[in-house]
Amino acid sequence: MPQPRTSDPQRPTRGRRARKVSGDERERAILATLERLLEERSLHEISIDDLARGAGISRPTFYFYFASKEAVLLSLFERMLGEAQATRGDTLNRLAEDPAARLREALGAFFEAFRSRRAVTLAGADAQASSAEVREVWGHVMEAWVAEAAAAIEAERARGAAPPGVAARDLAISLLSMNERVFHTTFARQQPSIAEDDVLDTIVSVWLHAIYGTATPPAAGA
Amino acid sequence: MPQPRTSDPQRPTRGRRARKVSGDERERAILATLERLLEERSLHEISIDDLARGAGISRPTFYFYFASKEAVLLSLFERMLGEAQATRGDTLNRLAEDPAARLREALGAFFEAFRSRRAVTLAGADAQASSAEVREVWGHVMEAWVAEAAAAIEAERARGAAPPGVAARDLAISLLSMNERVFHTTFARQQPSIAEDDVLDTIVSVWLHAIYGTATPPAAGA
DNA sequence: GAGTGTATCAACACAGTGTCGACTGGCTCA
DNA sequence: TGAGCCAGTCGACACTGTGTTGATACACTC
Numbered sequence: 001m002p003q004p005r006t007s008d009p010q011r012p013t014r015g016r017r018a019r020k021v022s023g024d025e026r027e028r029a030i031l032a033t034l035e036r037l038l039e040e041r042s043l044h045e046i047s048i049d050d051l052a053r054g055a056g057i058s059r060p061t062f063y064f065y066f067a068s069k070e071a072v073l074l075s076l077f078e079r080m081l082g083e084a085q086a087t088r089g090d091t092l093n094r095l096a097e098d099p100a101a102r103l104r105e106a107l108g109a110f111f112e113a114f115r116s117r118r119a120v121t122l123a124g125a126d127a128q129a130s131s132a133e134v135r136e137v138w139g140h141v142m143e144a145w146v147a148e149a150a151a152a153i154e155a156e157r158a159r160g161a162a163p164p165g166v167a168a169r170d171l172a173i174s175l176l177s178m179n180e181r182v183f184h185t186t187f188a189r190q191q192p193s194i195a196e197d198d199v200l201d202t203i204v205s206v207w208l209h210a211i212y213g214t215a216t217p218p219a220a221g222a
Numbered sequence: 223m224p225q226p227r228t229s230d231p232q233r234p235t236r237g238r239r240a241r242k243v244s245g246d247e248r249e250r251a252i253l254a255t256l257e258r259l260l261e262e263r264s265l266h267e268i269s270i271d272d273l274a275r276g277a278g279i280s281r282p283t284f285y286f287y288f289a290s291k292e293a294v295l296l297s298l299f300e301r302m303l304g305e306a307q308a309t310r311g312d313t314l315n316r317l318a319e320d321p322a323a324r325l326r327e328a329l330g331a332f333f334e335a336f337r338s339r340r341a342v343t344l345a346g347a348d349a350q351a352s353s354a355e356v357r358e359v360w361g362h363v364m365e366a367w368v369a370e371a372a373a374a375i376e377a378e379r380a381r382g383a384a385p386p387g388v389a390a391r392d393l394a395i396s397l398l399s400m401n402e403r404v405f406h407t408t409f410a411r412q413q414p415s416i417a418e419d420d421v422l423d424t425i426v427s428v429w430l431h432a433i434y435g436t437a438t439p440p441a442a443g444a
Numbered sequence: 445g446a447g448t449g450t451a452t453c454a455a456c457a458c459a460g461t462g463t464c465g466a467c468t469g470g471c472t473c474a
Numbered sequence: 475t476g477a478g479c480c481a482g483t484c485g486a487c488a489c490t491g492t493g494t495t496g497a498t499a500c501a502c503t504c
Binding site: 047048049059060063068 | 490491492493494495
Binding site for chain 2: 481482483
């Protein structure tokens, strides 16, 4: 049985010129095909045969590259989450500089990262229902964001800018859960949902009130 | 082709004594079987054959009662949502009496309604990914809650208990979305999630701060 | 020029879905 | 009382999608 290749990038690419069509190109073709098809229909309306044909290979050959279509989605999803991480930076750690502005910046970066890959975001969220693996990846990413947000909340409480209240971690989970679900319904254009242009204003307001009790918390210099 | 029966209760039950096993009993047996199996595994790990066997009938006979397993879930889901509506009452309309207490009451009723039917709640939420029909039912229910919550927020702003802010409807959507997702991760015992005992305290606190800017808003009499 | 690893696919086995057509057995009304 | 109706039932089939097997090709290595 051929081992499905992991997307491990340091696989040794053997000497000089690659074959007409290399394995990496095929892998990328499969990923691109899924991303394209997800713009039109949901993962469970896409068959492995669709992906294989889209990448110009047969169904058994598909299995040489990925173990399942969920695995393809997972790869796409992980890439996107990596990008989301990268663009966001450490904005939350510098909350004290100007809470309202920094928070808007951080939440805006998330929003933008997900918005720019709408189809993958939605499919990834939906796939959590059916794939324990997707659930686990998402759980790890969320865990990191929760820890970061909780630390930021505690720091703001410590410097007296935010009043004490419910456990910082629980608050962070609540607010991030809100983001997650609000983004999802907005991107899916479900009813009821918030208009794309109003999402950021609304969630920033909730974050500020939930953490500081006011929409205009004090900056560190003030 | 036999018409799949709706769960329409006023179907005429013909004269005197019912047959050994009536159609209604079968229908109830299918619903009960799904609810039982959902405690152990997810909808897409349950086949129509499982449901049929569980109800003591063959697979083709299943189709006499329901058009698909999603339809069975939908029936279960709608019943549960109906109960959630019923137990909650009009608490949100009486927010002014004592905002913190009434809000806790209203959110507590929701939490309890969903908690008591954990398996159906989780399966219903998951099925939104794959079934437009489930999505639509959930959308309608949410829409009603959003309208009610938005009206309550506007009333509190009108009486001066809550400060003005982002659109009441958008705020209502955000807060209800938070509930939805927080409940889901808690019931599914995903990581990260809020402990079952802390959920109510946490979300009530966010609602109060987001609407009133404080955890101790004034009652109407005060 | 034999051997190894990558890449490929036709053909198969299988699981689940949905449908068709035939059958049963109680009930109604002529 | 017996012809006809109808809710209810299921064996058998066709179809779709999944995952595996085994054989093959090709490039590059030693």
